[in-house]
Amino acid sequence: MMTHSLEGQAIELAWIRDNRCNLAVRDYMRMCLKKTTWYSFIYPMRVGALLARPGKPRRDEFCRLGWYFGAAFQIQDDILNLTADREKYGKEIGGDLWEGKRTLMLIHLLRNCTPKESVRLRRFLALPRHSRTRSRVEWVYRRMLHYKSIDFARRAARQLAGAALLEALATFRNLPDSEEKQFILEMIFYVVNRDR
Numbered sequence: 001m002m003t004h005s006l007e008g009q010a011i012e013l014a015w016i017r018d019n020r021c022n023l024a025v026r027d028y029m030r031m032c033l034k035k036t037t038w039y040s041f042i043y044p045m046r047v048g049a050l051l052a053r054p055g056k057p058r059r060d061e062f063c064r065l066g067w068y069f070g071a072a073f074q075i076q077d078d079i080l081n082l083t084a085d086r087e088k089y090g091k092e093i094g095g096d097l098w099e100g101k102r103t104l105m106l107i108h109l110l111r112n113c114t115p116k117e118s119v120r121l122r123r124f125l126a127l128p129r130h131s132r133t134r135s136r137v138e139w140v141y142r143r144m145l146h147y148k149s150i151d152f153a154r155r156a157a158r159q160l161a162g163a164a165l166l167e168a169l170a171t172f173r174n175l176p177d178s179e180e181k182q183f184i185l186e187m188i189f190y191v192v193n194r195d196r
Contacts, residue, residue: 001043008035015102019126021118023107025156029071031102037070065171068164073191075157078103079150080196082141088196097137100125104156108149109140117143161192 011031015023045062080089081096082105096103110121121143124136144150165188172181 001038004034004038012101016100020102021110021122021125023102025104025107028102028104028107032071032074033067036074037067041070042066065164065167068160068167069188072157072160072164075104075153076192076194078105079153082150084195090196094137094141097140098129098132104153105144105149108152109144109147112147113143157192161188164188
């Protein structure tokens with residue numbers, strides 16, 4: 001778990017450092033798998049399984065469920081960083097843009113904007129955080145709205161949540177209905193509908 005998480009964090013930081021602008025959706029998803037899903041979803045579910053029943057969990061147990069669940073969570077987290085109510089969110093709105101993080105929305109924008117906009121966006125991303133201005137950050141945000149990059153990410157998060165729900169139903173099909181089982185199923189919807 002630690003190896004995966006550290007690799008994911010290193011990938012994300014290297015993209016910023018190297019000003020990577022030619023990323024694809026699959027690159028983002030791989031980073032998500034490493035950075036978020038192992039640490040926050042796959043490993044905790046495996047620990048829960050160990051506590052709930054004797055024996056060693058299968059090597060691949062909870063990988064698919066945790067992957068879908070965690071990726072949906074991370075994408076929603078990135079969306080909230082741009083769109084959340086400041087009072088509810090409790091963190092800097094737009095912080096990911098100020099930092100130059102390669103979110104799914106930014107990758108979508110880079111792949112869909114005009115060549116002229118791409119040059120401007122790449123120049124913005126090449127700047128260190130302290131050199132980025134509010135007007136430039138707002139320009140990037142407006143381009144995301146124009147190209148429906150946030151809508152694209154929102155659809156991706158919901159599709160992943162749907163896949164997580166199907167995987168959870170298959171994973172827990174032999175377990176009797178219970179409050180705990182219902183809680184896990186409801187958590188899948190919560191991660192993509194939360195506002196903080």
